[in-house]
Amino acid sequence: MKHIAILGSTGSIGTQTLDIVREQKDIRVWALTAGKNIRLLERQIREFRPKLAAVWEEADAAQLRANVRDLPVQIVSGMDGLLAAAVIPESEILVTAVVGMIGLRPTVAAIRAKKTIALANKETLVTAGHLIMPLAKEYGVSILPVDSEHSAIFQSLNGETGNKIHKILLTASGGPFRGKTRAELEHMQVEDALKHPNWSMGRKITIDSATMVNKGLEVMEAKWLFGTQLDQIQVVVQPQSVIHSMVEYEDGSIMAQLGTPDMRLPIQYALYYPKRKPLSGQRLDFFALGSISFEKPDLQTFGGLRLAYEAAGRGGNMPVIFNAANERAVARFLDKKIKFLEITQIINECMIHCAYIEHPNLDEILETEQAVYEWIESRW
Secondary structure, eight states: OEEEEEESTTSHHHHHHHHHHHHHOOEEEEEEEOSSOHHHHHHHHHHHOOSEEEESSHHHHHHHHHHTTTSOOEEEEHHHHHHHHHTOTTOSEEEEOOOSGGGHHHHHHHHHTTOEEEEOOHHHHHHHHHHHHHHHHHHTOOEEEOSHHHHHHHHHHTTOTTOOEEEEEEEEOOOTTTTOOHHHHTTOOHHHHTOOSSOOOOHHHHHHHHHTHHHHHHHHHHHHHHTOOGGGEEEEEOTTOOEEEEEEETTSOEEEEEOOSOTHHHHHHHHHTTOOOOOOSOOOOHHHHOOOOOBOOOTTTOHHHHHHHHHHHHOTTHHHHHHHHHHHHHHHHHTTSSOTTHHHHHHHHHHHHSOOOSSOOHHHHHHHHHHHHHHHHTTO
């Protein structure tokens, strides 16, 4: 029996994690957290019977308490609620499926409580990889990637202990705007950007895929997860989303992980690692697929990826600035307050104007995030 807690149970990764719980029937869920979707969270509480559930606002928590007063579940709120879910004693694995830097403090707490981390929250390593990876090593905690590309790299490294990585080939679908020009992107609307050709994901990450900022965040994350240099990570556009990533070794051999674009695959692999279990769903049919193609990413049209490499190269709190600027810009785009191309414009402006810190601690990381938000609010 596996024992887990899920941060972000009502989002895309969270709901697909619970799909696996339903199917496998040997996972006990001890804690669930959500942002505002208390209607779905109530249904999850009734089905999975966690010991604890958390939402962000106390008003929502009060409503949820009233709704589930017939059940023996503790309802908590705010950051204290997230922290309680992260360290609940009965859980062995924390699935961090929240979006944004809100997942940072709970992940730190879970590592200190010696929980295995099934990591779907990119921002944790993007903004604080220099703190998280040494902390995990100190506490003997495994960080298992849930993101499809990082899971593919992780799987491609299995059985290769001691063999040196020459290059990580991080694949990208290219998103809904692959092949578009900047002139065409000028007029793209929210509805256009949310039409991903292959993957079913949350709204924020789907926009990140459209700008290719998502791939930039994955580059930063891969650097910390796998201990490589930035120039060892190459982004390759693979439009069919069949090869999820590859590892090239120093002898020229390349190991790749392939599969259908189904996020349940990497989620389940993290939950049961190192074992594999049967999973329902489509299987890859090479005859139906016919061919697999590759392209170079267009760094001029999709400047978010270029800026991500720049931020990662500078280090310090620059990835925090990059990430925070993107979070706020995407939120404004989704609210139809800015144009699509203004997302990367805002990121670039923040990287130029926000204060640089070479070796930020946790407090300085969170302060940088707030400073970026305030800078954007004062100008857009």
